[in-house]
Amino acid sequence: MNNEITYSQELLIPKLRSIYEQRGYKKYKMSKFEEYDLYLENKSFLKSENIITFNDLNGRLLALKPDVTLSIVKNSAATPQKVYYTENVYRVKSGQYKEIMQVGLEYIGKIDMYTLCEVISLAADSLSAVCENYILDISHMGFISGFLDELKLPASACDEMLELISRKDAHEIKGLCEKYGVDRELTEKTVSMATLYGSMDKMLPACEALSVNQKTKDAAAELRALYTALAAIGCEKNINLDFSITSDLSYYNGIIFQGFINGVSGSVLSGGRYGNLLSKMGKHTDAIGFAVYLDMLEYLESGDGDYDVDVMLLYGESSDTVALTKAVKMLNGNGNTVLASTEIPQRLRYKQLLQFNERGLEIIEGND
Amino acid sequence: MKEMINIALPKGRLGEKVYNIFESLGYGCPSIHENSRKLIFEDEKNLVRYFWVKPSDVAIYVEKGAADVGVVGKDILLEYEPDIYELLDLGIGKCRMCVAGEKGARRHEDRTIRVATKFPHIALSYYQSRGLDIEIIKLNGSIELAPLLRMSDVIVDIVETGTTLKENNLEVIDEIVNISARFISNKSSFKFKTAQINEMKNRLLGAV
Numbered sequence: 001m002n003n004e005i006t007y008s009q010e011l012l013i014p015k016l017r018s019i020y021e022q023r024g025y026k027k028y029k030m031s032k033f034e035e036y037d038l039y040l041e042n043k044s045f046l047k048s049e050n051i052i053t054f055n056d057l058n059g060r061l062l063a064l065k066p067d068v069t070l071s072i073v074k075n076s077a078a079t080p081q082k083v084y085y086t087e088n089v090y091r092v093k094s095g096q097y098k099e100i101m102q103v104g105l106e107y108i109g110k111i112d113m114y115t116l117c118e119v120i121s122l123a124a125d126s127l128s129a130v131c132e133n134y135i136l137d138i139s140h141m142g143f144i145s146g147f148l149d150e151l152k153l154p155a156s157a158c159d160e161m162l163e164l165i166s167r168k169d170a171h172e173i174k175g176l177c178e179k180y181g182v183d184r185e186l187t188e189k190t191v192s193m194a195t196l197y198g199s200m201d202k203m204l205p206a207c208e209a210l211s212v213n214q215k216t217k218d219a220a221a222e223l224r225a226l227y228t229a230l231a232a233i234g235c236e237k238n239i240n241l242d243f244s245i246t247s248d249l250s251y252y253n254g255i256i257f258q259g260f261i262n263g264v265s266g267s268v269l270s271g272g273r274y275g276n277l278l279s280k281m282g283k284h285t286d287a288i289g290f291a292v293y294l295d296m297l298e299y300l301e302s303g304d305g306d307y308d309v310d311v312m313l314l315y316g317e318s319s320d321t322v323a324l325t326k327a328v329k330m331l332n333g334n335g336n337t338v339l340a341s342t343e344i345p346q347r348l349r350y351k352q353l354l355q356f357n358e359r360g361l362e363i364i365e366g367n368d
Numbered sequence: 369m370k371e372m373i374n375i376a377l378p379k380g381r382l383g384e385k386v387y388n389i390f391e392s393l394g395y396g397c398p399s400i401h402e403n404s405r406k407l408i409f410e411d412e413k414n415l416v417r418y419f420w421v422k423p424s425d426v427a428i429y430v431e432k433g434a435a436d437v438g439v440v441g442k443d444i445l446l447e448y449e450p451d452i453y454e455l456l457d458l459g460i461g462k463c464r465m466c467v468a469g470e471k472g473a474r475r476h477e478d479r480t481i482r483v484a485t486k487f488p489h490i491a492l493s494y495y496q497s498r499g500l501d502i503e504i505i506k507l508n509g510s511i512e513l514a515p516l517l518r519m520s521d522v523i524v525d526i527v528e529t530g531t532t533l534k535e536n537n538l539e540v541i542d543e544i545v546n547i548s549a550r551f552i553s554n555k556s557s558f559k560f561k562t563a564q565i566n567e568m569k570n571r572l573l574g575a576v
Binding site: 133135168171263265267 | 557
């Protein structure tokens with residue numbers, strides 16, 4: 001198994017771009033600002049409500065983009081459209097505004113099995129570009145909303161139920177079902193649905209057995225067809241079924257998914273089919289996409305993280321510039337990073353300390 | 369391949385009780401009994417690593433992935449709403465989140481109610497759901513003092529036996545929610561250590 005981890009944004013972005021461009025996705029470049037109205041109308045589509053706003057020169061209220069998908073959908077004219085983007089978005093995280101680099105991909109147009117399969121496999125490829133030790137969890141809003149139809153909960157309790165499902169909270173799901181008089185069989189099924197977790201081939205039979213109505217049946221059939229296609233192209237590895245992945249029903253209506261990397265505490269990729277958003281915006285078509293949260297990868301442990309530089313090279317002020325440059329290039333040629341200076345910067349961590357003088361290079365410290 | 373499971377336990381009586389349950393289920397870590405100032409205790413054989421943290425911090429350690437699993441009171445989960453899996457109700461550490469006030473005092477609902485509490489989020493959502501306007505006074509301890517000194521009208525706090533309330537001439541006005549200890553897991557850890565965490569959950573299920 002390839003255990004290499006690409007944790008730096010600078011290296012990862014070109015990798016992702018080439019993955020998307022190979023499948024004909026075009027880069028989508030947009031302005032940093034968007035009219036605030038767009039976000040006001042679709043407030044619950046955004047994960048956070050805090051948006052940085054300001055007035056432009058004509059007095060219009062603008063916002064720094066908290067999200068890219070809405071802008072792409074708003075501006076999409078001709079379908080089908082396959083685009084990707086690398087953009088900064090501005091969101092509240094841990095109680096502060098943060099600039100977050102996001103790479104994502106959107107398909108707008110009619111969705112068939114090929115498209116689904118392509119988007120899911122591109123999501124898997126995006127994760128494996130970071131690290132081979134990844135997991136892509138797939139869920140289906142149709143399946144979950146089929147359950148909600150059967151449970152017949154009042155609207156306010158539906159949101160609570162979605163929240164409980166996303167926490168796999170068997171105990172509280174039972175409590176809520178009891179409160180609203182849901183029969184025991186359906187309660188047990190709801191708990192099984194929320195707590196079900198594992199590879200798709202193992203979990204699909206369980207998922208099919210849990211089906212409660214036509215809606216869940218259709219969803220299960222779509223998941224089965226998707227799995228069959230993914231397996232046939234050899235892309236089923238690391239893909240799990242997990243209905244605790246939930247989204248806002250008023251925007252998402254089909255397959256949704258989240259990606260995880262071992263060692264990162266939250267999801268690093270998130271996406272799904274959001275046809276309902278397009279209907280809301282008066283567009284009679286469908287869409288699916290995902291975003292990779294590059295900021296989540298910053299804290300992944302990297303192998304070379306213990307040193308700032310491989311070689312600290314000290315030289316005297318009267319050293320010969322040409323000979324010194326040659327020495328630095330020679331060290332570079334051996335695969336070292338070199339910091340040459342007349343003194344050692346404070347708190348610099350280096351593997352090796354060398355001195356350059358008239359006799360050439362001398363090792364002062366570290367000789368592994 | 370089995371990996372080390374990191375477990376965050378709340379310091380104090382509840383945590384010790386929970387550790388004893390874990391030990392009885394084959395997750396023992398003998399070094400934990402040595403009286404030392406160490407913060408982390410590891411057992412290579414049982415593949416567990418325990419650390420004691422402040423009860424209100426357990427959820428943070430688990431959400432951030434420093435701990436794969438942890439045990440925490442439902443009160444903390446309701447207050448901080450961490451993004452975690454809530455896998456099991458352990459049925460221990462039972463108590464109630466209550467509104468309490470001075471015994472027999474008139475209930476002021478004709479003006480903004482002043483509420484002293486350690487749990488501002490729980491208090492706020494409880495009163496908002498009833499459409500009442502409140503002023504939160506966030507305290508970190510000795511909540512019972514606030515109504516006695518007329519700093520607040522009521523308190524929102526955990527009530528276990530009610531003795532502290534009684535001794536200070538306070539009474540329960542309303543019960544907000546029942547509290548007990550929960551077994552929680554980091555979402556990402558659950559995915560990469562599914563078999564081990566499920567095994568732990570099932571053993572706990574048999575014990576509670």
